[in-house]
Amino acid sequence: MLSDCLLIVFISICTALLGEGLTWVLVYRTEKYKKLKAEVEKQSKKLEKKKESGESSDRNQKKKIERQEEKLKNNNRDLSFVKMKSMFAIGFAFTALLSMFNSIFDGRVVAKLPFTPISLLQGISHRNLGGDDYTHCSFIFLYILCTMSIRQNIQKILGLSPSRAASKQGGGLFSPPTQLTK
Amino acid sequence: MKAATKMVKTGEKSQNGSLIKASLNKALSAEAEWDDKDEFLDVIYWMRQILGLILGIVWGLIPLKGIIGLVLFLAVNVGIVYFYYNSFQKIDDEEYGGPSEILKEGLMTSFSTFVVAWILLYSALHTDL
Numbered sequence: 001m002l003s004d005c006l007l008i009v010f011i012s013i014c015t016a017l018l019g020e021g022l023t024w025v026l027v028y029r030t031e032k033y034k035k036l037k038a039e040v041e042k043q044s045k046k047l048e049k050k051k052e053s054g055e056s057s058d059r060n061q062k063k064k065i066e067r068q069e070e071k072l073k074n075n076n077r078d079l080s081f082v083k084m085k086s087m088f089a090i091g092f093a094f095t096a097l098l099s100m101f102n103s104i105f106d107g108r109v110v111a112k113l114p115f116t117p118i119s120l121l122q123g124i125s126h127r128n129l130g131g132d133d134y135t136h137c138s139f140i141f142l143y144i145l146c147t148m149s150i151r152q153n154i155q156k157i158l159g160l161s162p163s164r165a166a167s168k169q170g171g172g173l174f175s176p177p178t179q180l181t182k
Numbered sequence: 183m184k185a186a187t188k189m190v191k192t193g194e195k196s197q198n199g200s201l202i203k204a205s206l207n208k209a210l211s212a213e214a215e216w217d218d219k220d221e222f223l224d225v226i227y228w229m230r231q232i233l234g235l236i237l238g239i240v241w242g243l244i245p246l247k248g249i250i251g252l253v254l255f256l257a258v259n260v261g262i263v264y265f266y267y268n269s270f271q272k273i274d275d276e277e278y279g280g281p282s283e284i285l286k287e288g289l290m291t292s293f294s295t296f297v298v299a300w301i302l303l304y305s306a307l308h309t310d311l
Binding site: 005112114115116146 | 219220223227231234241242245246247248249251252290291294295297298300301302304305306309
């Protein structure tokens with residue numbers, strides 16, 4: 001059982017690296033992305049500073065900030081659009097990979113959970129497993145957990161995660177890349 | 183040309199290394215000055231990841247079971263981070279947009295790291311599947 005667990009951790013490290021590598025080839029290294037990202041970061045920081053420093057009721061100031069916010073939003077949208085195309089490609093590739101792993105681990109209990117998941121999660125944690133013991137863990141549950149932790153950390157180490165200022169100002173549009181498991 | 187690029191690259195590397203060292207020194211000394219907010223949040227982030235891994239291993243070795251393990255992890259994790267920035271570093275959390283901004287930095291990732299470590303050790307040591 002331990003070998004299964006370790007294999008799953010290894011698989012998720014590999015897929016995370018592969019995913020980041022593919023995104024780098026398709027997105028991160030392109031001039032358009034670099035330019036847009038630098039712009040968004042600069043604007044976000046500027047906007048944050050402005051918002052912090054002047055809480056004046058000056059109308060002109062407010063209008064200026066609003067205009068900048070609008071510009072930032074547009075840039076953010078462009079940025080997500082650039083990313084989206086490659087995300088789709090990678091999404092398809094990984095769905096295929098995942099279904100392959102799924103069939104390899106089909107019906108196999110890969111680990112025993114030290115807790116009973118809430119009923120909402122039992123569909124995932126007990127997927128394709130027989131029996132009523134809900135502490136039995138399926139491949140997909142462990143894989144999702146591993147990916148959540150490993151992918152984020154790899155992005156952080158490689159410096160590929162979006163900056164805090166940008167994600168704070170950009171709201172929901174500028175979200176980190178979607179998880180592989182979707 | 184190639185030699186020049188190489189030199190720049192090694193320069194970058196050593197610069198990165200010294201930056202990490204400087205951040206580590208700051209993180210370990212009480213009431214350090216944090217000019218860059220991101221630097222402090224990064225320290226919190228990585229501290230959390232290490233904490234998640236260590237707690238996961240300890241919970242797996244004991245072994246703790248059930249919802250109490252999850253709740254205890256959250257309490258210890260948030261508690262340590264709160265103590266660290268409030269009492270050790272004496273940071274004004276308003277500068278960062280309230281205590282929740284610091285307390286939730288990297289929490290989800292740390293949680294998943296913890297759960298993976300917990301499950302792995304628990305399954306390996308205390309079950310005979």
